[in-house]
Amino acid sequence: MSKSIFFSYRRSQFLAAQLMLSWVKNERGPYATFIDVDDIKKGESWADRIQSELLRCSGVILIIDNEWQPAKTTGSSSEEPGLDLSDWMSRELFIAHVLRRQILPVYLSDAVPTDLQLPNELAFLRQLQHVNIRSNETLREQFEAEILPWIQALPHSPYFADALDGVEMVKAILKNLHQSLKWLWQFLMAVALVNAFRCVGEGIPGTMTTTESLVGTTLALLSFIGCFIRFYLGDSRYLDLSYLETTYERGLESEIHKFSPTKRLMDVVLLLSIGGVFFVMSGFLTQITQYLFGFVILMLVNVFWLVVQLVWRQVRDGRSDYGTTNTASPLTGGMKADDPLRIWVVNNVISMLLVMIAITLGWPIVGLIITLVNSVFDFYYTWPYYFPSLIKIRDAQVP
Structure with a gap:
């Protein structure tokens, strides 16, 4: 100084x-x-x-x-x-x-x-x-x-x-919040992933004695990895958009008025709850039915937070003088801000119901296949959100 x-x-x-x-x-x-x-x-x-x-x-x-x-x-x-x-x-x-x-x-x-x-x-x-x-x-x-x-x-x-002025200070605060939440999220997911491979490694000599159990555990591991990748990418992109990227696109003043301690607390609880469910799921990869119940809980938690986000945005935008946040942007691959959330709600609710039916009928392998299809649909319909085009962002002159 x-x-x-x-x-x-x-x-x-x-x-x-x-x-x-x-x-x-x-x-x-x-x-x-x-x-x-x-x-x-x-x-x-x-x-x-x-x-x-x-x-x-x-x-x-x-x-x-x-x-x-x-x-x-x-x-x-x-x-x-x-x-x-x-x-x-x-x-x-x-x-x-x-x-x-x-x-x-x-x-x-x-x-x-x-x-x-x-x-x-x-x-x-x-x-x-x-x-x-x-x-x-x-x-x-x-x-x-x-x-x-x-x-x-x-x-x-x-x-x-x-620091050097108020604008730079606010940007620094948002960046620090982003980094603290990003580190929390990465830690939680890393612990869940390590636990998943530990569980599979320990279960190979003990429980996978038949072809059916080997296929089931393999599908469960693929299902877990698919869910892991899309949730890791999805929530990472959510944090990037919330605390860094849209600040430069929509204007800092808009973000300041739409930011609140409630949102910060909500993001912490969101990451802890999703990370906690992933950790629990990672311990049941050799017990297919229990793993499928874990998947259903994950979908329930995720749908709950998605609905909360959608309602929160509508309430917040209605009270704000700075317009709606539900606009198309190159930062979200040309999709409106709420579009990925709605797609995830529909996809996850349908998958959750189908998996519950498969569990009831005693078809665990079918349930695992449904979880894999759930991840495929997720990536197919929201790929631009996960991987926005840097060329389009540059051409839109987003700093």
């Missing part, structure tokens, strides 16, 4: 300001500087930039000579003259004081303002320890002896000054 120094001056003090600025830049250390004539670009709002720099600065060096005179309002017969905010140097000092920034008055040729020269809002200047530059010849000497130690003792700029 750096220490940012804001130079406040009038044009008559420009030479002294430029000299001190150059000396600060020549110093080794985490120093950043701001002076309006050098740092405000053509076409940039100087008012916004000055207020932004005051917000992020560590301290203000105020340069005053005998020609400095803060502007005052005329006031009425019953009011004393006050601060004239159209005078930007006075406004800079007032804002810096309100923000509790450290201010170092540097008086050239003993140009200390009197109480009568200062409006009430700037009377605090009289209470500040200052540097009195005796002559131009002593400017460099006094800078090194008095001003530079003050700069070195300044606190670092506020975090958001280096």
